[in-house]
Amino acid sequence: MSIIGFPLLLIPVAICNIIVFLMPGLAFDAAMTRVVLLSGATWTIALGDMLVALGVLLLLPEVMKAARPGAKYLTDHLLSLLVLAGITAEFVMLPQFANATVALLALLALVDFLSGIALRSRHRREARAARAAAKSSAEIIEDEPEQPAPVAEPAPVVVPATELAPQTVEPASASAASAASIAEAVLLDRPEPVKPAATAKDEEKSPAR
Numbered sequence: 001m002s003i004i005g006f007p008l009l010l011i012p013v014a015i016c017n018i019i020v021f022l023m024p025g026l027a028f029d030a031a032m033t034r035v036v037l038l039s040g041a042t043w044t045i046a047l048g049d050m051l052v053a054l055g056v057l058l059l060l061p062e063v064m065k066a067a068r069p070g071a072k073y074l075t076d077h078l079l080s081l082l083v084l085a086g087i088t089a090e091f092v093m094l095p096q097f098a099n100a101t102v103a104l105l106a107l108l109a110l111v112d113f114l115s116g117i118a119l120r121s122r123h124r125r126e127a128r129a130a131r132a133a134a135k136s137s138a139e140i141i142e143d144e145p146e147q148p149a150p151v152a153e154p155a156p157v158v159v160p161a162t163e164l165a166p167q168t169v170e171p172a173s174a175s176a177a178s179a180a181s182i183a184e185a186v187l188l189d190r191p192e193p194v195k196p197a198a199t200a201k202d203e204e205k206s207p208a209r
């Protein structure tokens with residue numbers, strides 16, 4: 001925005017110079033209006049009071065403008081310093097400006113200049129702290145060891161139900177009976193003994209006698 005580098009307090013200072021140099025017959029204590037209060041008293045508002053009130057109202061946006069991120073700090077400070085130097089020199093050196101109105105405007109210009117310096121110092125500290133925090137966080141991330149990749153656990157083996165079925169055990173009596181039947185079959189199938197050859201010849205000769 002173009003208004004960022006413009007000192008707003010220059011407006012009441014310029015009005016003062018216009019009144020002094022172009023309207024010599026108009027004094028700063030001239031009554032501009034009168035307001036009747038609820039108490040019944042009459043408040044007389046002079047020209048100087050209106051200029052001071054205007055300067056106070058313009059001081060707020062001037063400070064807010066200096067606190068904006070990315071503001072033109074150098075330009076604002078230089079212009080505020082020029083306004084302060086000009087109004088102070090007029091108050092001290094020129095008799096037409098030797099009044100309370102100009103003194104209060106010079107005080108407002110001083111507050112504007114000092115607040116701009118304070119806000120700039122604060123922004124510098126915040127930026128320095130942010131850079132330090134970012135640097136420390138980056139160092140912490142670099143120092144952390146790399147986590148090993150997770151190893152996948154083997155899937156559980158499902159055993160069929162047939163393998164887990166219990167084997168049937170034959171009773172002892174059945175096994176004993178089968179053993180006895182096998183032994184009996186072996187005894188019955190035993191072959192007859194073979195007679196010797198001499199005995200067979202004797203038997204053949206015996207009837208002939």
